[in-house]
Amino acid sequence: MTLDIPERQVVAFIGPSGCGKSTLLRNLNRMNDLVDGIRHEGDIAIKGQSIYDPGLEVISLRRRVGMVFQKSNPFPKSIYENVVFALRVMGVKNRATLDEACETSLRKAALWDEVKDRLNDNALGLSGGQMQRLCIARAIANRPEILLMDEPCSALDPIATGKIEELINELKTQFTIVIVTHSMQQAARVSDRTAFFYLGELVEYDTTEKIFMNPSQAQTEAYISGRFG
Amino acid sequence: MQRFFHDELRQLQDNLVLMGERSIDMTRLVMQALETGDDKLALQVRGMDDAVDDLEKLVDREIMRYLTLFGPMGSDVRLLLAARDIAHDLERIADEASVIAKRVLVISQRGPLKDLLHVPEEGRIAIEVLRLALDGFVEGDLAKAKLVITRDAEIDLLNRKNYEALFGRSGDSIKVSASNVELIFISKALERIGDHSKNISEQVIFILSGEDIRHAR
Numbered sequence: 001m002t003l004d005i006p007e008r009q010v011v012a013f014i015g016p017s018g019c020g021k022s023t024l025l026r027n028l029n030r031m032n033d034l035v036d037g038i039r040h041e042g043d044i045a046i047k048g049q050s051i052y053d054p055g056l057e058v059i060s061l062r063r064r065v066g067m068v069f070q071k072s073n074p075f076p077k078s079i080y081e082n083v084v085f086a087l088r089v090m091g092v093k094n095r096a097t098l099d100e101a102c103e104t105s106l107r108k109a110a111l112w113d114e115v116k117d118r119l120n121d122n123a124l125g126l127s128g129g130q131m132q133r134l135c136i137a138r139a140i141a142n143r144p145e146i147l148l149m150d151e152p153c154s155a156l157d158p159i160a161t162g163k164i165e166e167l168i169n170e171l172k173t174q175f176t177i178v179i180v181t182h183s184m185q186q187a188a189r190v191s192d193r194t195a196f197f198y199l200g201e202l203v204e205y206d207t208t209e210k211i212f213m214n215p216s217q218a219q220t221e222a223y224i225s226g227r228f229g
Numbered sequence: 230m231q232r233f234f235h236d237e238l239r240q241l242q243d244n245l246v247l248m249g250e251r252s253i254d255m256t257r258l259v260m261q262a263l264e265t266g267d268d269k270l271a272l273q274v275r276g277m278d279d280a281v282d283d284l285e286k287l288v289d290r291e292i293m294r295y296l297t298l299f300g301p302m303g304s305d306v307r308l309l310l311a312a313r314d315i316a317h318d319l320e321r322i323a324d325e326a327s328v329i330a331k332r333v334l335v336i337s338q339r340g341p342l343k344d345l346l347h348v349p350e351e352g353r354i355a356i357e358v359l360r361l362a363l364d365g366f367v368e369g370d371l372a373k374a375k376l377v378i379t380r381d382a383e384i385d386l387l388n389r390k391n392y393e394a395l396f397g398r399s400g401d402s403i404k405v406s407a408s409n410v411e412l413i414f415i416s417k418a419l420e421r422i423g424d425h426s427k428n429i430s431e432q433v434i435f436i437l438s439g440e441d442i443r444h445a446r
Contacts, residue, residue, distance in 0.1 A: 209297075
């Protein structure tokens with residue numbers, strides 16, 4: 001398969017379970033390297049540079065390509081320490097720098113107003129929606145270029161989902177976002193381009209408007225209109 | 230919570246209002262052209278129709294996009310369904326104004342018509358009623374929408390009077406008689422504009438209350 005992911009756009013991967021959309025997403029920052037017996041063919045390039053370039057460290061790749069998972073996974077630490085975690089790992093010690101990164105990231109994640117007075121509280125005390133936004137803040141504190149989101153709202157109620165979707169719409173002005181979602185409605189609402197996968201194949205990739213209003217492939221039409229299977 | 234895609238719904242409403250304003254402008258200008266015998270103005274109105282046609286297509290596209298991508302519910306669904314009909318009625322109003330302009334030019338070729346019957350008054354009321362219908366939509370005003378339905382009868386009555394004024398009338402030259410036929414068509418076009426305004430108001434009532442009052446018996 002070949003697909004271009006334009007800078008500062010939201011691209012959604014949709015398709016039935018097992019179609020390979022999450023596997024492809026996890027390839028984008030080489031998360032699949034951790035799978036036993038993994039092998040790969042073809043190439044993935046970011047701004048022309050292969051992610052398999054021997055000169056490119058995986059850690060620096062993952063710094064450029066952040067990830068948010070289906071289930072929020074804050075560390076059992078304070079809200080503050082969660083956000084600045086990656087910076088501390090990178091050796092940043094200056095308190096003012098860390099404070100600024102914490103506030104900026106939490107603001108970008110639309111969480112600052114809700115947590116600014118309790119930054120030292122344990123992150124595990126936040127609501128599900130807040131925890132997911134904290135994970136987004138943690139991911140963007142590292143200043144990635146690309147954000148991968150694997151079903152980021154599947155465990156959230158409609159209001160928390162709405163907040164994450166609003167956030168995605170804000171964040172795309174600064175980051176390129178690739179989102180895997182089981183919700184076609186979510187893909188339709190938040191993405192600029194949509195890729196439909198089936199049985200490991202890319203069936204169709206186009207603007208979201210085209211995919212949902214007038215797809216070129218009969219399989220895509222059947223899937224989006226619920227006539228699949 | 231206001232969502233980012235709600236901006237698109239506002240944009241769609243703005244485009245409908247723009248269509249409405251253009252339709253009102255066309256009707257106002259064409260009546261001025263008739264009353265002053267201004268061919269240039271009539272030609273200007275003929276040239277304004279394409280922009281309204283384009284807006285109708287744009288609004289249709291926006292409705293389809295919103296329905297497909299943003300999963301509307303409740304009053305948003307009613308607004309989108311009604312918007313399609315409203316856009317169509319506004320496009321028809323612009324068409325009627327354009328047809329009137331064509332007939333104004335035909336009349337003008339035969340020389341000025343001294344007696345315009347009740348057509349100027351009918352035109353004035355048709356514009357008032359169209360304005361009322363559009364205000365009802367913009368302001369979400371049920372009372373204004375209902376008033377349109379009542380006032381449409383005034384236009385129907387004047388249209389009837391225009392027909393009756395010509396019954397059994399003799400002594401007109403062939404040119405004047407031919408122009409009177411054009412005038413009757415203009416009267417009918419204004420009556421249709423009134424009907425479209427009424428349709429728009431029925432849709433406004435549907436948006437605001439969910440009640441479908443079309444084809445009331």
